Amino acid sequence: MAENATQPVLLTMRDIRIEGRSDEAWTEIVKGVDLTLHRGEVLGLIGESGAGKSTLGLAAMGFTRDGCRISGGDIHFDGIDLRKASAEKRRRLMGKRIAYVAQSAAASFNPAHRLIDQYAEVPVQHGVMARAEAERDAIELYGRLRLPNPGDIGFRYPHQVSGGQLQRAMTATAMSCRPDLIIFDEPTTALDVTTQIEVLAAIRDIVTQFNTAAIYISHDLAVVAQMADRIKVLLRGREVEEAETRQMLAAPKESYTKSLWAVRSLARPAQPTPDKAVPVISMQGVTASYGAADVLKQVSFDVHKRRTVAVVGESGSGKSTAARVITGLLPPREGQVLFDGQPLPRDYRKRSRDQARQVQMIYQMADTALNPKLRLRELIGRPAEMYLGLKGRALEDRVKNLLDLIELDPATFIDRLPSELSGGQKQRVGIARALAAEPRFIICDEVTSALDQLVAEGILKLLDRLQQEFDLAYMFITHDLATVRAIADEVVVMQNGNVVEAGNRDRIFVPPHAPYTELLLSSVPEMDPDWLTRLLAEHKAKSEGASGA
Amino acid sequence: MSVLPRFLFIALTVAAALAAGWVFRRIAVAVTRGELRKALRTAPVTACFGILVIALYVAVAMAAPLIAPYGENEVVGDQFMPWAAPHLLGTDNLGRDMLTRLIYGARNSVGIAFLTTLLAFLAGSFLGLLAATVGGWLDQVLSRMVDILMAIPALIFSLLFLTIFGTSVTTLIIVIAVIDTTRVFRLARSVAQTIVVMDFIEAARLRGEGLARLIFREILPNAMAPLAAEFGLRFCFVFLAISALSFLGLGIQPPTADWGSMVRENAELITFGDITPLLPAGAIALLTVAVNFVVDWMLHRASGLKE
Numbered sequence: 058m059a060e061n062a063t064q065p066v067l068l069t070m071r072d073i074r075i076e077g078r079s080d081e082a083w084t085e086i087v088k089g090v091d092l093t094l095h096r097g098e099v100l101g102l103i104g105e106s107g108a109g110k111s112t113l114g115l116a117a118m119g120f121t122r123d124g125c126r127i128s129g130g131d132i133h134f135d136g137i138d139l140r141k142a143s144a145e146k147r148r149r150l151m152g153k154r155i156a157y158v159a160q161s162a163a164a165s166f167n168p169a170h171r172l173i174d175q176y177a178e179v180p181v182q183h184g185v186m187a188r189a190e191a192e193r194d195a196i197e198l199y200g201r202l203r204l205p206n207p208g209d210i211g212f213r214y215p216h217q218v219s220g221g222q223l224q225r226a227m228t229a230t231a232m233s234c235r236p237d238l239i240i241f242d243e244p245t246t247a248l249d250v251t252t253q254i255e256v257l258a259a260i261r262d263i264v265t266q267f268n269t270a271a272i273y274i275s276h277d278l279a280v281v282a283q284m285a286d287r288i289k290v291l292l293r294g295r296e297v298e299e300a301e302t303r304q305m306l307a308a309p310k311e312s313y314t315k316s317l318w319a320v321r322s323l324a325r326p327a328q329p330t331p332d333k334a335v336p337v338i339s340m341q342g343v344t345a346s347y348g349a350a351d352v353l354k355q356v357s358f359d360v361h362k363r364r365t366v367a368v369v370g371e372s373g374s375g376k377s378t379a380a381r382v383i384t385g386l387l388p389p390r391e392g393q394v395l396f397d398g399q400p401l402p403r404d405y406r407k408r409s410r411d412q413a414r415q416v417q418m419i420y421q422m423a424d425t426a427l428n429p430k431l432r433l434r435e436l437i438g439r440p441a442e443m444y445l446g447l448k449g450r451a452l453e454d455r456v457k458n459l460l461d462l463i464e465l466d467p468a469t470f471i472d473r474l475p476s477e478l479s480g481g482q483k484q485r486v487g488i489a490r491a492l493a494a495e496p497r498f499i500i501c502d503e504v505t506s507a508l509d510q511l512v513a514e515g516i517l518k519l520l521d522r523l524q525q526e527f528d529l530a531y532m533f534i535t536h537d538l539a540t541v542r543a544i545a546d547e548v549v550v551m552q553n554g555n556v557v558e559a560g561n562r563d564r565i566f567v568p569p570h571a572p573y574t575e576l577l578l579s580s581v582p583e584m585d586p587d588w589l590t591r592l593l594a595e596h597k598a599k600s601e602g603a604s605g606a
Numbered sequence: 607m608s609v610l611p612r613f614l615f616i617a618l619t620v621a622a623a624l625a626a627g628w629v630f631r632r633i634a635v636a637v638t639r640g641e642l643r644k645a646l647r648t649a650p651v652t653a654c655f656g657i658l659v660i661a662l663y664v665a666v667a668m669a670a671p672l673i674a675p676y677g678e679n680e681v682v683g684d685q686f687m688p689w690a691a692p693h694l695l696g697t698d699n700l701g702r703d704m705l706t707r708l709i710y711g712a713r714n715s716v717g718i719a720f721l722t723t724l725l726a727f728l729a730g731s732f733l734g735l736l737a738a739t740v741g742g743w744l745d746q747v748l749s750r751m752v753d754i755l756m757a758i759p760a761l762i763f764s765l766l767f768l769t770i771f772g773t774s775v776t777t778l779i780i781v782i783a784v785i786d787t788t789r790v791f792r793l794a795r796s797v798a799q800t801i802v803v804m805d806f807i808e809a810a811r812l813r814g815e816g817l818a819r820l821i822f823r824e825i826l827p828n829a830m831a832p833l834a835a836e837f838g839l840r841f842c843f844v845f846l847a848i849s850a851l852s853f854l855g856l857g858i859q860p861p862t863a864d865w866g867s868m869v870r871e872n873a874e875l876i877t878f879g880d881i882t883p884l885l886p887a888g889a890i891a892l893l894t895v896a897v898n899f900v901v902d903w904m905l906h907r908a909s910g911l912k913e
Contacts, residue, residue, distance in 0.1 A: 081648065384812055385812070386808070386812070405811070405812055408814075410814055413812060413813060413814045418809065418812065420805045420809070422805065425804045425805045425806065426804075426805035426806050426809060427806055428806045428810075428824055428827075428828070429828065430827035430828055430830075431823075431827070439813070440813060443813060443814070443815075490809070494813075
């Protein structure tokens with residue numbers, strides 16, 4: 058890694074300023090950032106949403122999104138001044154010498170064309186290769202990125218391959234002209250932990266093989282630690298600090314960087330184990346299906362008062378389906394759900410108003426979970442009005458009281474629309490809406506996964522406090538094991554609709570694990586730059602051992 | 607006229623229209639406040655011109671008896687008199703004052719078109735939202751009925767029903783409203799379908815909200831922008847449909863002044879190089895263009911596009 062610094066400089070950005078247009082005025086998004094990148098070097102850009110990391114990454118190509126403009130600074134790429142270069146000259150660089158890999162490969166590939174057509178497009182367009190040559194090359198690169206059946210995977214359409222494979226195919230496409238610089242914008246954020254490892258390993262290998270320089274943008278420090286030689290931390294458009302990865306991890310200088318590190322250490326004391334009391338919610342042998350395929354198979358678990366049960370698993374494991382069965386959106390084919398020992402009607406339409414009140418839900422995307430046209434007064438007040446019959450003065454007082462509980466100032470916020478709130482504030486409103494019904498059980502469906510770490514931590518603390526205050530029982534659906542470690546009393550691990558392992562948090566996190574739990578736990582990136590290398594070596598040893606036996 | 611002056615004339619007209627829009631915007635921003643003012647300030651000049659024209663039409667329609675120099679059906683002179691005082695735009699085929707007929711035509715044509723569009727919208731939006739929200743067999747029944755109605759060409763459908771039920775204004779309004787309801791239904795349903803799958807609707811359903819609350823409080827406010835834009839567009843189509851029917855003699859019946867039938871009644875003047883029969887046609891065209899300018903702007907705002 059260290060030898061990269063001795064390679065020639067590829068990209069320099071000096072005092073970059075980028076402005077974005079909002080409400081008829083230009084506001085600065087990136088406020089004077091310097092960046093230097095050597096050939097073959099990987100620079101990690103870290104920051105919360107709104108820090109300007111994607112904007113800066115795109116600016117490295119001399120490009121800005123619509124509604125943005127570069128207002129100051131110099132961008133030199135291999136001796137070419139990108140700000141002064143003509144559009145035609147820049148066009149010849151894009152794709153050929155500078156490539157971009159976006160967060161969502163599914164959204165970046167054109168669904169109407171096969172992968173290999175989209176691979177060949179750039180080299181053929183730039184006259185680097187002929188079509189047949191590009192196809193041969195694609196197959197070779199697909200192999201290097203360890204895609205299954207590299208010979209024919211390119212002849213499939215984007216919807217015919219999995220998310221992890223698509224992200225690797227995207228990386229291959231970006232590599233097609235062997236660019237000098239690739240910009241990775243959160244390439245693994247939308248993937249499951251186990252899939253993420255394959256993609257990370259593939260990206261790291263190929264970048265090293267071709268001595269490609271890269272800018273790796275992510276909000277996940279542990280991931281960046283695996284990929285980058287150097288890390289730059291951004292906050293609200295300014296650089297906080299920059300250092301070699303190991304040095305940054307070992308001794309961050311700035312307090313903001315330290316706070317980013319600290320989030321991972323949130324943990325709450327274990328709650329007393331429940332006595333023989335009747336559980337608030339009890340799933341008993343639930344089997345449910347969409348159409349013919351069973352997505353839940355004989356699932357049973359209990360949630361007790363004042364306890365948090367984390368349901369963990371990858372996408373498709375059935376964890377959200379379990380929530381749909383409890384809320385009555387998906388009537389189970391077999392089994393039942395008990396509330397306080399009494400069976401709940403299978404269909405939500407058959408439940409009494411009181412039964413509906415007791416089970417509330419907080420959604421992953423607060424953006425779509427709150428009606429954008431209603432003000433907080435009505436959003437939060439409606440459940441209280443419906444279930445508790447509050448009106449006029451009493452209702453307003455209750456809404457203000459709830460806003461106080463979620464730490465938003467009632468006077469400022471009561472008449473705001475959701476669009477006038479930040480991501481974390483919206484999620485708090487989602488919590489207040491659930492609380493307004495005065496429930497005993499709340500389902501939290503990935504409530505923190507769309508939020509920045511520091512904001513997510515605030516939400517988790519709030520949920521914890523509310524649980525103590527109102528004796529709530531939580532079912533916490535998540536794929537993030539760090540969150541589980543922080544807040545769960547009990548853990549239910551799910552895979553393909555089955556409960557693989559269940560028990561107290563301390564028991565689940567201490568070996569021996571069930572094989573799938575082991576895989577999940579080992580796949581969570583750690584803040585150790587050697588973690589990925591070690592893990593891959595372990596996997597290799599294991600598979601060699603298996604084939605040797 | 608040779609080509610150049612004609613071109614100059616067109617350029618001048620466009621420039622004058624844009625200037626009028628610009629002046630109107632300055633005045634409008636000065637007299638309004640709050641959200642409306644903010645919206646107006648960012649409105650393009652074309653939209654302002656559109657608003658100005660619509661406002662003029664509405665004013666003329668409302669104040670018709672006050673500003674029209676003669677009575678609506680009053681015969682004031684010979685037929686087809688040329689443009690000269692006191693009949694500034696001449697007279698029509700029966701010797702009625704053309705300007706007066708144009709002014710009353712604004713009231714009849716625009717009023718009836720507005721009423722028809724409104725009716726089509728109330729019915730179409732409600733049924734569309736209902737179909738999307740309830741889904742299942744109700745959606746199937748309503749959608750298939752709409753499909754059947756849409757399979758019949760609109761003009762043939764309206765000619766058929768107007769012949770059966772007679773050509774009164776009420777029948778006209780109902781028949782055209784029914785035809786346009788199907789189009790509005792389609793739009794409202796598809797807009798609502800994208801809203802119905804969102805989490806906040808699921809949350810409202812789980813909360814046990816009734817159908818009315820779901821439709822009017824949770825879905826409608828979010829579907830309002832595309833529906834309002836469609837209202838403007840639909841209004842133009844209704845307007846043109848009524849004019850077309852009047853031109854064919856099945857729309858608004860004489861002696862009521864109506865732009866569509868005025869074109870037909872005076873059509874023979876064209877052969878003498880007189881442009882008088884094109885005046886009502888021009889009035890229709892101007893209103894259509896104005897409404898479309900405003901609709902474009904609203905669609906732009908609704909889609910949340912920033913330049």
